[in-house]
Every structure is written in structure tokens, then in C-alpha cells.
Amino acid sequence: LGQDEYRILRDTDLRDYLAELPEVAALLGGSPGGWSISEVGDGNLNLVFIVRGTKGGIAVKQALPYVRLVGESWPLPLSRSHYEHLALVHQARLAPGLVPAVLHHNEALALIAMELLEPHIIMRKGLVSGTCYPHFVDHMTTFLARTLFLSSDLAVPAAQKKEGIAAFSGNHALCKITEDLIFTDPYFQAEQNRWTSPWLDATAAHFREDLDLHVAVSRLKLKFLASPEALVHGDLHTGSIMVTENETRVIDPEFAFYGPMGFDLGAVIGNLIMSYLASAGHERAPGERRSFEAWVLETIENVWAEFSRKFVGLWRDEANGDAYAATLFSGEAGAARLEAERRAYMDRLFQDMVGFSAAKIIRRILGLAHNIDFEWIEDPRLRAICEARSLRLARAMMVDAPSFRTIGAVTKAAREVR
Ligand code: ADP
Ligand code: MG
Numbered sequence: 001l002g003q004d005e006y007r008i009l010r011d012t013d014l015r016d017y018l019a020e021l022p023e024v025a026a027l028l029g030g031s032p033g034g035w036s037i038s039e040v041g042d043g044n045l046n047l048v049f050i051v052r053g054t055k056g057g058i059a060v061k062q063a064l065p066y067v068r069l070v071g072e073s074w075p076l077p078l079s080r081s082h083y084e085h086l087a088l089v090h091q092a093r094l095a096p097g098l099v100p101a102v103l104h105h106n107e108a109l110a111l112i113a114m115e116l117l118e119p120h121i122i123m124r125k126g127l128v129s130g131t132c133y134p135h136f137v138d139h140m141t142t143f144l145a146r147t148l149f150l151s152s153d154l155a156v157p158a159a160q161k162k163e164g165i166a167a168f169s170g171n172h173a174l175c176k177i178t179e180d181l182i183f184t185d186p187y188f189q190a191e192q193n194r195w196t197s198p199w200l201d202a203t204a205a206h207f208r209e210d211l212d213l214h215v216a217v218s219r220l221k222l223k224f225l226a227s228p229e230a231l232v233h234g235d236l237h238t239g240s241i242m243v244t245e246n247e248t249r250v251i252d253p254e255f256a257f258y259g260p261m262g263f264d265l266g267a268v269i270g271n272l273i274m275s276y277l278a279s280a281g282h283e284r285a286p287g288e289r290r291s292f293e294a295w296v297l298e299t300i301e302n303v304w305a306e307f308s309r310k311f312v313g314l315w316r317d318e319a320n321g322d323a324y325a326a327t328l329f330s331g332e333a334g335a336a337r338l339e340a341e342r343r344a345y346m347d348r349l350f351q352d353m354v355g356f357s358a359a360k361i362i363r364r365i366l367g368l369a370h371n372i373d374f375e376w377i378e379d380p381r382l383r384a385i386c387e388a389r390s391l392r393l394a395r396a397m398m399v400d401a402p403s404f405r406t407i408g409a410v411t412k413a414a415r416e417v418r
């Protein structure tokens with residue numbers, strides 16, 4: 001096989017491959033024979049290797065031609081690595097310092113070598129252990145406001161925006177995973193669904209018969225299919241965020257495409273809601289995690305508040321797109337009317353976020369891919385209690401999103417469902 005023909009790399013192949021890349025080899029330091037290589041991938045789809053030399057380390061991600069979680073029976077295109085690389089480069093430009101730096105990319109091998117995030121951990125793990133992240137709101141809302149606003153028609157001329165859509169339009173196999181696993185499967189008897197049985201059997205059955213819910217999730221699915229508002233990450237759960245006390249990095253944008261902004265916002269908020277409602281299942285003494293839980297609720301409120309402040313600020317200062325032509329909003333009356341319209345826009349985005357948050361919660365409890373927030377609650381009865389609360393809240397958020405007028409209404413409902 002030629003150097004650039006796809007093959008699944010084992011440790012030794014990877015060593016030989018990296019040894020031929022002078023910049024990477026220099027960054028690692030020492031002789032290739034001395035580099036340590038270990039596969040650490042804990043995701044559902046890909047291989048991730050950590051490589052360490054005498055001077056430094058890197059992370060190397062390689063796509064497999066199938067879904068890792070399921071196996072070769074579920075093929076998935078290698079091109080997702082192309083889109084992940086493209087997204088990482090875009091995001092680094094739009095939101096500097098908030099994604100790992102790309103060191104090397106080989107399209108044919110579906111391989112990306114990137115900055116090793118260390119001592120960062122996956123945020124979801126930190127949340128399960130009850131850790132607060134004081135800079136998370138600031139970092140995450142900068143990432144969200146900048147990547148979403150600066151790739152939208154509010155910021156970018158129409159021709160450039162359409163080129164962007166075209167550049168990501170081939171990533172439809174990854175979109176299809178979302179369309180099926182998040183917006184469809186949890187609502188019918190799909191073979192791969194699972195839930196904490198028997199405790200959630202009745203709820204799962206209700207969700208399969210609930211036509212109000214089926215309408216609501218279908219509206220969200222249509223929005224996901226047909227709203228190229230901005231370059232979205234597409235998989236922005238707390239397992240795609242790596243953190244230390246002071247730093248935040250967003251990883252794993254292989255699902256990136258031009259879609260609805262509310263989908264990324266909903267991923268963040270939905271996952272924080274799950275962290276909050278799973279917390280009771282992780283306490284070893286009553287009330288032990290109370291201050292952590294208060295921090296999560298505060299974080300949910302502040303993510304929305306800070307995101308909207310930053311997004312509207314960008315709109316005032318960096319609106320170079322073709323939407324809302326300045327000539328139509330001249331003078332004092334025009335400026336006031338445009339400012340009111342910005343608020344109306346944020347209200348609609350808030351509604352989208354509420355609905356998508358709910359979709360992200362439901363799929364983690366009734367669908368194929370579950371999360372450790374719930375899975376690591378050992379007692380299945382206790383797990384089911386936490387999950388049932390989450391489903392109750394998510395159903396209300398999805399079916400009756402307009403009754404949640406503010407983010408405070410969401411956190412209030414989360415508190416009350418416990
Ligand atoms: P997948 O697409 O399969 O979910 P991820 O990109 O999420 O793969 O990576 C899987 C795991 O590998 C992450 O959960 C994290 O533990 C580790 N990882 C990924 N990228 C890095 C990095 N740049 N530095 C350190 N660890 C990383
Ligand atoms: Mg991942």
C-alpha cells in the first residue's frame with residue numbers, strides 16, 4: 001500500500017508515518033523508536049492516539065470506515081475527517097484559542113494530527129465528579145457567538161455564505177445520523193433503542209404514541225434539515241468539550257455543516273440540564289452536591305445571557321452580511337427598529353434552543369447513544385428516577401416551548417421536576 005492509501009493505522013504504522021513528518025517529529029522529540037503511543041478513543045466513531053516523545057505530545061485522530069460503537073455492519077464515510085479538518089480550521093479562525101490547533105492532515109488516511117490537550121479532561125467526566133468550571137460560560141459563549149454569528153448571513157456576504165454551505169454539503173451521512181438517532185428513532189420502536197428497563201418501559205411506550213411530541217420533534221427535524229443559518233459544530237455535547245479549571249477547548253466537529261444555530265445552543269444547554277438532573281444519582285451523602293448543582297443552574301442561565309449579549313454585540317459591530325441592509329434602517333427610528341428586531345431574532349433563537357435541548361435529552365435516555373451522566377449511576381432504580389425527571393422536563397420543553405419565555409423559566413422547571 002502506498003503511503004497515502006487508506007489503511008487502519010496500528011501503533012507501529014503510525015510511528016513510521018509520523019517519523020516521516022519533520023515538523024511533527026521535531027515537536028515530539030527524541031527518536032521515533034522511543035515515542036509512546038496509546039489508543040485512547042472513547043468516542044462512538046473514531047480512533048484517537050496519544051503520541052508522546054521526549055519533548056512533547058500530540059493527539060492523532062483517524063476515521064474508521066464504519067461506526068466504532070456498532071462495528072463494520074454500519075459503514076460511515078471517511079470523508080467526515082475532511083469536514084472535521086475544515087471545521088477545525090474555520091473555528092480556529094472565528095474563535096481563536098478555543099479549538100485544538102491542527103498540526104497535520106492526511107485526507108486519504110482520514111487522519112488529523114492535532115495539539116495534545118493536557119491536562120484537559122472531557123468536561124462530562126468533570127461534571128459527573130461534581131467539578132465546577134468558573135470560566136466555562138465566558139469561553140463557551142465566545143465560541144458559540146463567534147462561530148455562529150460570524151458564519152451567518154448577518155456577518156458574511158451571500159456569495160461567501162453559499163460557498164460555505166457548498167463546502168460542507170457533502171457531510172450528509174453525518175447529518176443523517178443526527179436525523180435518525182436524535183429526531184426519529186427515540187419516537188418509534190427502533191431496533192437500537194434502549195432505556196433503563198423495566199422502570200422506563202411505560203414512558204418509552206408513551207413517547208412512541210404521543211402525537212403532540214411527534215409533531216414537535218418533526219418540526220425540529222425539519223428545521224435541522226432545512227435551515228442553513230450558520231456553520232454549526234453539530235455534536236456539541238459535554239463530551240466534545242475538554243477543560244481544565246482555566247481553559248476550555250471544543251473538539252470533535254466531524255458533524256459540522258450549515259444548520260440551525262439553535263442546534264449547537266441546545267446541545268450545550270440540554271447536556272447541562274442532564275448534568276443537573278443526573279447529579280442526585282451521584283451523591284454519596286444527602287445534599288453533598290448542592291453547590292455544584294446551583295452552579296450548573298447558574299451556568300445554564302449565564303450561557304444564554306452571555307451568548308445573547310455577545311451575539312447581539314457582534315451584530316451591532318460586525319454586521320457585514322447581506323441581511324438587514326443598512327439603507328433600510330437609517331436614522332434614529334431605523335436604528336431603534338433594528339434593535340427591536342435583534343431582540344425578536346434572539347427570542348426565536350431561544351425557542352429553537354429550548355426545543356433542540358429537549359431533543360438532545362430524550363435521545364440520550366431512549367435512543368442508541370447514552371451518556372455517563374446517567375450510565376454511571378449504578379443503581380438502576382435511582383438512574384431511572386433521574387432519567388424520568390429529565391424526560392418529563394424535555395417533553396414539556398419540546399411540546400410547549402413557547403411557555404418557556406426566559407432561561408429562568410427553564411431552570412425553574414428543572415428545579416421543580418426534582
Ligand atoms: P469521536 O469522534 O470518536 O467521538 P473524539 O474527537 O471525541 O472522537 O475523541 C475521542 C477522545 O479522545 C476524547 O474523548 C478525548 O478523550 C480524546 N481526545 C480527542 N482529541 C484530543 C486532543 N486533542 N487532546 C487530548 N485528548 C483528545
Ligand atoms: Mg467525540
Ligand code: MG
Pocket residue numbers: 235236237
Ligand atoms: Mg450528541
Ligand code: MG
Pocket residue numbers: 043044045235252254
Ligand atoms: Mg465524533
